[in-house]
Amino acid sequence: MNGRILVTGGSGGIGAGVVARHRDRCVVWSRRANGVDVTDPDGVRAAAGAFLRQHGAPFAIVHGVGDFEERSLLSTDDAAWRRLLDSNLTSAFLVATTLVPAMCEARRGRVIFFSAAGAEDRTAKPRAPAYFAAKAALTSLARSLAKEVAPYGVTVNVIAPGVVVHPDSHAASQERMTPKVPLGRAGTVDDLLGAIDLLLGDAGAYVTGDVWTIDGGLSL
Numbered sequence: 001m002n003g004r005i006l007v008t009g010g011s012g013g014i015g016a017g018v019v020a021r022h023r024d025r026c027v028v029w030s031r032r033a034n035g036v037d038v039t040d041p042d043g044v045r046a047a048a049g050a051f052l053r054q055h056g057a058p059f060a061i062v063h064g065v066g067d068f069e070e071r072s073l074l075s076t077d078d079a080a081w082r083r084l085l086d087s088n089l090t091s092a093f094l095v096a097t098t099l100v101p102a103m104c105e106a107r108r109g110r111v112i113f114f115s116a117a118g119a120e121d122r123t124a125k126p127r128a129p130a131y132f133a134a135k136a137a138l139t140s141l142a143r144s145l146a147k148e149v150a151p152y153g154v155t156v157n158v159i160a161p162g163v164v165v166h167p168d169s170h171a172a173s174q175e176r177m178t179p180k181v182p183l184g185r186a187g188t189v190d191d192l193l194g195a196i197d198l199l200l201g202d203a204g205a206y207v208t209g210d211v212w213t214i215d216g217g218l219s220l
């Protein structure tokens, strides 16, 4: 496992858990950590250029950014729509297109995106339709990328969490959802780290284009 792990959103939540686990190998992009806004095309291009000059091709990208907002579809204004699509979908496009070509040249690499449990199933998502639409599109993007880069030894997978409580998570929404979790509790960042470690490690080398739902059964 030569090379750095770029963790976008690594200053909080799930990304911070990944950074705590792999501290020596991680580079964090977030607005707080180093002023990188992954929804800003010029900012991402500049940050990617600096990353490649300093570290070479990343070994892995763990793309933790993905804002959540509860808002019905008809109360979603243009600004909220753009904000949610930019944060959850366009950011992944920008990070992938600026860094994955170098991973392909290095002929190895792992990309992990985050969807949300059930984003692709046949049920309506009245709580957060723009968010879930972006997450379903992100999964499609991940599968397409997985197939495109597989010949270069780069894997692309998606983790789809349910309710993951951490200091910055959406407490009110999570309190409503937690009683619905069949395993009887909300998830923690630690509940996701085993799967992330597996995808980053040797055991994950042959897994690509997959979606791993880790939600205590919430989407069943």
Ligand SMILES: NC(=O)c1ccc[n+]([C@@H]2O[C@H](COP(=O)([O-])OP(=O)(O)OC[C@H]3O[C@@H](n4cnc5c(N)ncnc54)[C@H](OP(=O)(O)O)[C@@H]3O)[C@@H](O)[C@H]2O)c1
Binding pocket: 008, 009, 010, 011, 012, 013, 014, 015, 029, 030, 031, 032, 033, 036, 037, 038, 039, 063, 064, 065, 066, 067, 068, 087, 114, 115, 116, 117, 160, 161, 162, 163, 164, 165, 168, 169
């Ligand atoms: N937590 C859950 O229950 C849950 C459930 C389902 C899916 N997910 C998904 O899992 C992923 C990680 O979730 P999380 O709860 O850890 O996320 P989070 O706490 O909302 O965000 C993690 C970090 O992302 C950074 N960030 C936000 N917008 C950014 C931007 N435009 N540019 C750069 N950094 C930005 C923030 O740091 P700065 O403010 O410093 O930029 C924040 O600390 C997300 O995609 C989320 O949608 C989470």
